[in-house]
Amino acid sequence: MKRRNLIQMGAASAAGLTLAGVPLHLLAQGKKGGVINAVVQPEPPGLMLGITQNGPTQMISGNIYEGLLRYDEKINPLPSLATSWTVNKEGTLYTFKLKPGVAWHDGKPFTSADVVFSADVFLRKTHARLRANLAAVESIKAIDPLTVEFKLKYPFGPFIGIFEVGSMPMIPKHIYEGTDFATNPANATPIGTGPFKFKEWVKGSYIQLVANDKYHVKDVPLVESVYFHVIPDAASRAAAFESGKVDLVPGGAVEYFDVLRLSKLPGVAVTTKGWEFFAPHSWLWLNNRKAPMDKVKFRQAVMYAIDREAMAKIAWQGFAKPATGPFNSNIKFYSTEVAKYPRNVATAKKLLEEAGYKGETLRLLPLPYGETWARSAEILRQNLAQAGIKVELVATDVAGWNQKLNEWDYDLAFTYVYQYGDPALGVARNYTTGNIAKGSPFNNVEGYSNPKVDELFDAGAKESDPEKRKAIYLQVQKILLDEVPVAWLHELNFPTLYRTKLNNIISSGIGLNDSLGTATLA
Known part of the structure; x- marks a missing residue:
C-alpha cells in the first residue's frame, strides 16, 4: 500500500471518533460535572508549553493546549x-486540513496562521527538540x-x-506575535484551544483548570474542574491518595512499594498505559x-555484570522490563535480532x-529521584563489585546531577530518556557525533x-520507505x-x-498529558 494512502486511511478511520478513539456515546455515559483531584510532582516551573517542556508542565498544559494530531498506543x-x-x-x-470552528480560550478563531506562527516562528526559537526535527523543513505555508x-x-x-x-503545541499568534x-x-x-482552561495557581x-465550555468537541469535557x-x-502523596484527598496519582509520583499497597485498596485501580509514545528507557x-x-x-x-531481572523485581517492584538494547520495544523498528x-x-x-x-575505583552517580533509583544504584554497585569493579556512590540533588552530566564530570551515571515513538526522534540524539556537546544531560553524554x-x-x-528504514535501524542496533x-x-x-469512579483517563499514547478531556466520573 502506498504511504500516501496509508496516512489518508489513518485520518479517515479515526474521523468519527472523539479524542483518540473514545466514541462519543461512551463519553456520554459519564456523569456531567464533578471535580478530579490529581497530584503533580514536582511543581512545574511554568505552564507555557511552548517554553517549558518538562514532565509536570506537559501533564497539565497538554490539556490546555493542543497539537495538530494525537497518537494512539501503537503510535498511529x-x-x-x-x-x-x-x-x-x-x-x-x-x-493538513484544519478543523473548522475551533476557538482559542479567549474566543479568537484558530486558523492556519496560528499553525505557521507556532511552528515556524515561536517554537523554532523556544523548543530545542522541535527545532531539531524541523531542520528538514524548507517552508510552512498557510494555503x-x-x-x-x-x-x-528531503524526506x-x-x-x-x-x-x-x-x-x-499550537500557540496563539494574536497574543505572542511581536x-x-x-x-x-x-x-x-x-x-490554548484544549478541553480545559487555566483558572488559578x-x-x-495547587493548580486549577476548569472546563472549556466552548470546546470544539461536543459534550467534552464532562468534568467541570481539575x-x-x-x-x-x-509519603505524603501516598497518604493523600489513601485518605481520599486525591483521586489520581501519575506515574512516578509515589514510591513503587506504595503503588502495590495502594492498588489493593477498595475502589482503586492501576494502569501503565499512556506511556507508549514516550517509551521511557533507562541506562547507565x-x-x-x-x-x-x-x-x-x-x-x-x-x-x-548487571542483574536487570533482580533490579526490575526488587527496586521497581515489577514495573520495569529488562532492556535488550538501545531501542525500547514500543518504538518503531525495534528488533530482537541482536546480541x-x-x-x-x-x-x-x-x-x-x-x-x-x-581495579581503580569508579564514581557512580545515582539518579536523585527517590527510593527506587537509590535501590537500583545499590543493586548495581553490588553487581559490579561481584564482577570485580570497584564503585563509590556519589550522591547529588537534581541540580547537582544535571550539572555533573552537563560537564561530563562522572564515570558511571544513571539516567532515563524518552524515545518519542521513532529512532530518528528519540534515539539518534544519544549516539551521534553531532550531539556531543556540553550543557545537556540528555544528548550524547557518553x-x-x-x-x-x-x-x-x-x-x-x-x-521514507518503512522496510528500508527497518533494515537501516537493524544495522544500527547490531553495531551499538x-x-x-x-x-x-x-x-x-x-x-x-486512580479511583475506579474515574473512567477514560487514558485515551492516547501520551496518557494524562492529553487525555483528561475524555475523563468522566461515575
Whole structure:
C-alpha cells in the first residue's frame, strides 16, 4: 500500500471518533460535572508549553493546549486540530486540513496562521527538540485559513510523528506575535484551544483548570474542574491518595512499594498505559572519554555484570522490563535480532581482564529521584563489585546531577530518556557525533562516536520507505550492541493510580498529558 494512502486511511478511520478513539456515546455515559483531584510532582516551573517542556508542565498544559494530531498506543496518528492530512509520493510535501470552528480560550478563531506562527516562528526559537526535527523543513505555508502545507528539503521518515501537543503545541499568534516570548505576561495565564482552561495557581498548593465550555468537541469535557495538588513528599502523596484527598496519582509520583499497597485498596485501580509514545528507557551512562570506560570490552563486561531481572523485581517492584538494547520495544523498528547480554559474572570477569582493568575505583552517580533509583544504584554497585569493579556512590540533588552530566564530570551515571515513538526522534540524539556537546544531560553524554552509526542514523531519518528504514535501524542496533556505548537497563512502566469512579483517563499514547478531556466520573 502506498504511504500516501496509508496516512489518508489513518485520518479517515479515526474521523468519527472523539479524542483518540473514545466514541462519543461512551463519553456520554459519564456523569456531567464533578471535580478530579490529581497530584503533580514536582511543581512545574511554568505552564507555557511552548517554553517549558518538562514532565509536570506537559501533564497539565497538554490539556490546555493542543497539537495538530494525537497518537494512539501503537503510535498511529489520529486527528486533533487537523482533521486529515496527505503526503506526496516523494515524502516531501505534507498538507493538513484544519478543523473548522475551533476557538482559542479567549474566543479568537484558530486558523492556519496560528499553525505557521507556532511552528515556524515561536517554537523554532523556544523548543530545542522541535527545532531539531524541523531542520528538514524548507517552508510552512498557510494555503487558506484551514489548510497548512509543510514542504520538506528531503524526506524525513518520522515527520508525521512530531505533531503531538508536547512536541508541537499550537500557540496563539494574536497574543505572542511581536513580543518577547519569554517575558510575555500571558505566560502566567496560558491560553490554548484544549478541553480545559487555566483558572488559578496557588504556588506550593495547587493548580486549577476548569472546563472549556466552548470546546470544539461536543459534550467534552464532562468534568467541570481539575485540581493538581502540589505535595512535595512522596509519603505524603501516598497518604493523600489513601485518605481520599486525591483521586489520581501519575506515574512516578509515589514510591513503587506504595503503588502495590495502594492498588489493593477498595475502589482503586492501576494502569501503565499512556506511556507508549514516550517509551521511557533507562541506562547507565559510561563515560567513553575516560579509561577504563573507553575500552569496548570493559563496557561489555559491565553489561554482563548487571542483574536487570533482580533490579526490575526488587527496586521497581515489577514495573520495569529488562532492556535488550538501545531501542525500547514500543518504538518503531525495534528488533530482537541482536546480541544478548544475560547476566554472566564469569564472562564479565574475563572481559575485564582482557580490557586491562586495574581495579581503580569508579564514581557512580545515582539518579536523585527517590527510593527506587537509590535501590537500583545499590543493586548495581553490588553487581559490579561481584564482577570485580570497584564503585563509590556519589550522591547529588537534581541540580547537582544535571550539572555533573552537563560537564561530563562522572564515570558511571544513571539516567532515563524518552524515545518519542521513532529512532530518528528519540534515539539518534544519544549516539551521534553531532550531539556531543556540553550543557545537556540528555544528548550524547557518553561521548561515543562512530562514523558508520552517524551515517546510518542520518540515512534512517531521510528514508521514507518503512522496510528500508527497518533494515537501516537493524544495522544500527547490531553495531551499538557490539560496542556498548552505554549499559542499557530497563524499559520503564510508570504506573498511574486512580479511583475506579474515574473512567477514560487514558485515551492516547501520551496518557494524562492529553487525555483528561475524555475523563468522566461515575
